[in-house]
Amino acid sequence: MKNVLRLAIGSSLLVGSAMVVAPQEAEGYTTIGGSLGLAQRDLRVYNNFSGSNANNNNTIHSNWPQYDGAELALWKAGAEWNSRAHGDGTGDSTQSTVGSGGANFSFVWNGNASGVGGGNDNIISSLGGSSGGVLAYCETPISNGWRIRFYGDAWNWQDGPGNVTSGQDIQGVGCHELGHALGLGHSSTSSATMYAYAIGTGAPNRSIASDDINGVKHIYGTMSGGMPSISDITGSMTLGGNITITGTNFSSTGNILWLQSNVLNGSNSGGNMMKVTGLSSSGGGTVINMTLPTGGWEGGAVHVQSNGSGGSSLSESHPFGGNGGGSANDTIAMTISDNTPNPGQLVTLSWSGAPSNKSYTIVYSFTDGSPLFTTWNGIVGAGATTSSGIGSYNKIIPSRGSGRTAYVEMQVVDGGEIYNSNTVVVDIN
Ligand SMILES: [Zn+2]
Known part of the structure; x- marks a missing residue:
């Protein structure tokens, strides 16, 4: 049976999970059991949101290259949970920094999907019809993957990027649902993004609260001081180009660059990242010089994994304006x-x-x-x-x-x- 955690609007309706939800002592957050391993960190969007306000943000932001509309809103929704700031943290006018989870956890943005996918394919999409006051839901259990559906026709979804004053905020509700995807239940703390009831437009949910941060740290552990971090990427961000990644805590050998895959499908295989393995660093673990693959990737975001296996080995996400499309460069x-x-x-x-x-x-x-x-x-x-x-x-x-x-x-x-x-x-x- 499919278990779902739903975000309802107002105070009249809450459909809980069929799973046991155990309150943590002296905390508002709850957990649903399970966590996302590194193979399940991917996040994709099938952009079938059809409302007139769901995809009317046409402005590309330099910290979030190559995506706009609902896709950009949901990318930011996931990145908010990431260990550290995404790039310079800018790009959302309702908060100072996107990316403040502080745990050994980051979602891995993998761009678009071409379908809604199965219940474990880690894809967010819109759904027709309605279900009372329910805005959206996340299919659980999560450890082998998840799926999030928004009731697209039932609400006036807004893609921002500024504060949403009428209708429902894709980014805020997305941030809440992705909290379920990473293993949190509903919180009793009213200021938390994971609070059981959406308030108003949902825009306040875009920024996770201390209770949410305590929750993600409880599941994944407080961010390790040795977690790699990316501060800058320079060079030729095209197929076969040479780039320099600057940061901290890279391993001397055996680093892996996680690139967005250019596989566009609705199944799990499209969730696999394009990985470049065997990368050495210099400068005491602060510089990686490498050559980009000649195919298989696209721009958006990248991560560096140091020579380890757990969540603390994977850096926060970093914007990557690279052009993996080859033929799309200078075509206009x-x-x-x-x-x-x-x-x-x-x-x-x-x-x-x-x-x-x-x-x-x-x-x-x-x-x-x-x-x-x-x-x-x-x-x-x-x-x-x-x-x-x-x-x-x-x-x-x-x-x-x-x-x-x-x-x-x-x-x-x-x-x-x-x-x-x-x-x-x-x-x-
Ligand atoms: Zn919920």
């Missing part, structure tokens, strides 16, 4: 009406070859290094592409750009794949 052709404009001048960026009817973002950087989507300084504009893939965007050159050279690229995200343009160089007078 973009030009500008004037490469040497004056401040205050109206220019037009024109393109062709973009994927049809998808969100696009145009960014600029003051340093040249395609793809720009981990290093950009600001957003030029955003919108939706047309069915022909041909379009344009008008922009007035800001006065603060005077005397500078800006590098401009366009990015279109389609099913977790990145398509970007050539770099347009703009020498501003």
Whole structure:
């Protein structure tokens, strides 16, 4: 029989688990039994959310490359439970840091799935119909995997990214459901994300509370001081490119880089990460120089596993704007009406070859290094592409750009794949 833990709205309905839930002494949190081993840390999204507000955030954030809409909201929902901050912790305007679990535990973002998957495939998706006041549920037991379903048609789901003032918050409810996926039951502490009843929009649930942190530490242990950590990744983040990973606590030999797999399916095999094994470090365990594989991966997030086997061997997640798609790099052709404009001048960026009817973002950087989507300084504009893939965007050159050279690229995200343009160089007078 399938056991489910459900998050209900209001105070009138709570459907509990069929499993025994044992309160911890002097704590609000409870556990459902079991934990996720390293082979079950993957988290994917089948984005079948169809509500008009569930996928209207089109802005790509540099700390969360290549994903937007419901996918970005659910990625952040999982990363909140991670041992340490994801990248620099930014990207959610309702909290200062995403990633504050403090345990020997991190979810491993593995991008998109192509179906809802089975009950153990670790995929989040939307579900038709309704069930009273229930917002979403997580299928348990968890140790061999889980599945989360949102009642997509029954509620006005919102993908943020700012505070949600009406409707239901995908990220906040996702954070609660993923708390079940990692082994927590409902908490009696009203400020906890794992509190049994959703409050209002659910946005406060995005940030886990001390009671939640105590809960995840109870299951996985307080984060080891020897856990590896990634502080920066530089180099050529393309197929076969050479990169340098900077951090702490890397083993001298036998490190493993966990990359997002490019396998897009609805079964467990798509949950397997692309792993590069046998990596040595230098600088007293602070630097890994390596060559990326020539296929099988995509950008989003990476982890480093040191030469160990438990949860304390796997680093927090780190943003990785790499382009594992190969052919998707520079597939959009973009030009500008004037490469040497004056401040205050109206220019037009024109393109062709973009994927049809998808969100696009145009960014600029003051340093040249395609793809720009981990290093950009600001957003030029955003919108939706047309069915022909041909379009344009008008922009007035800001006065603060005077005397500078800006590098401009366009990015279109389609099913977790990145398509970007050539770099347009703009020498501003
Ligand atoms: Zn719940």
